[in-house]
Amino acid sequence: MTTASGNAVRDPMALRTAMVAELSEDTIRSEAVAAAFSVVPRHLFAPGESLDVVYDSNTPLVTKTGPDGTALSSVSAAHIQAVMLEQAEIEPGMRVLEIGSGGYNAALIAELVGPQGAVTSVDIDPEIVARARASLQTAGYDRVRVVQADAEYGVPEQAPYDRIIVTVGAWDIPPAWIAQLSERGRIVVPLRFAGLSRCVAFDLAGGRLVSHSYCLGGFVPMQGAGTYSETLVPINGEATLRMDGPDPGFDVPALRKAVHAPRIERWSGAAFDMPDELELFVVTSASHVPFLYASQQLVDQGVFSPAVTYGTAAVVEGGSFAYRTKRENEGLGGWESGVYAYGPQAEAVADRYVGLLRRWAADFRRRGTARIEYLPTSAGVPDGWYVPKRHGAVAVSWR
Structure with missing residues (x-):
């Protein structure tokens, strides 16, 4: 026309x-x-x-939009x-x-x-x-x-x-x-x-x-x-841990020091795909798993991989932490999952994270394997992994 x-x-x-x-x-x-x-x-x-x-x-x-340009409705x-x-x-x-x-x-x-x-x-x-x-x-x-x-x-x-x-x-x-x-x-x-x-x-x-x-x-x-607000735990001006609920008491000075220390990498030998399902498994298989966000500048400096600019689940132990990454591996269909780890207990936290990657790949690598439940306060405390809410709790199990 x-x-x-x-x-x-x-x-x-x-x-x-x-x-x-x-x-x-x-x-x-x-x-x-x-x-x-x-x-x-x-x-x-x-x-x-x-x-x-x-x-x-x-x-x-x-x-x-709000005064700062944030979308209020769409x-x-x-x-x-x-x-x-x-x-x-x-x-x-x-x-x-x-x-x-x-x-x-x-x-x-x-x-x-x-x-x-x-x-x-x-x-x-x-x-x-x-x-x-x-x-x-x-x-x-x-x-x-x-x-x-x-x-x-x-x-x-x-x-x-x-x-x-x-x-x-x-x-x-x-x-x-x-x-x-x-x-x-x-x-x-x-x-x-x-x-x-x-x-x-x-x-x-x-x-x-x-x-x-x-x-x-x-x-x-x-x-x-x-209305809710997430908890922000700045490691330094360019890297932040974000999570729902209160700060569990992260050792911020030690984590800040770990960021700029040499990192180690460990590879799982498992295929990397369905990252949304894998991420759900990681955060619901351990306690207090925050999301790590960092600036493009730290990525450009080689401190972190690009995944941190969008946020990625991090496993934290004391002054050490690890987060998920990937590398090309044609034998696994294109990509292999792995972790970068930082801090004095980097070996231990890397092994823990890699164990989660391998377990997911072996037992749950498909869509819809999580069972998500919401239990009102009157229903009591759920078994297994759960996160408390104002009116109840969200519980997640894997099958």
Whole structure:
């Protein structure tokens, strides 16, 4: 299509069709989800944004930023929305609560539940609520309820819900969410624990939540009563340990000294792949595993490998630490996992980490081998590895 002046005009329907075709290659599995993405006009929920950006399946659409430029709200990338909707397995006639409003995802849910279902979307920010309401009305989804409230408490007036879909990063699962689930209820939530985030589909089972599926995914953090902040432990100005929960008492002077001492390297003899699964195994197989972040300058100086610029799980013992790395190894299919270790106990901490790499490769090197549970405080202390939360605990076991 062209204008009279000869300039190309992008057709939203054609772009939407192309986006759905791309998502159907590796993300969308069900006809219902594909149909929802095919009919909801995503561009109406991002007025002023270019159509090419709107219909790029991997691009989130930031709708509000803070004074420092940090994203406070966004319409999530279509790819992650599709992933979570597939996890949710929404059926016609269901009642669904969406936590975190943008409008577009609520419209997709409305298509999935159909005219006999009900969709409620809640957000703490009045500006976002007004924007979502206006966009939904423009797109023809007036029956979606958009509520301004602190999502920590859910929306009890419309409960019970067959599905709760959380589109903000949550550090905990409030009691209200569990209480407002129906007997067949499922919560799909980007849950943060042990320094990482996973989109987990939890089913209600005997007063606790048990994972049906999980995948990599992160979102803008939740505001209000559910706000959390991570603990930062600076080793020096350019290297930091980050973790959820309190500082366990790292020996910072010794770790600072170890950073600039010679390092050792150890290789596992095991293939390096599925780094998100491997990382989940490492942080849930030892206690107090922080994430190591460091500057590009330290990478350029050869102190650390490039992985630390994005954050990588570190095993710490006293004044020594190790983190995961990789090297080319065609015999293992391309890459081999290993570790770099620093400090006076570098040999011991390297052996410990390499042991974890080998165990994962031998026993758990496939998707979905973790069992993630959320236990409310009333359920007691779980067995095995767990991390305490404000309202309960997240427990992870491997099978």
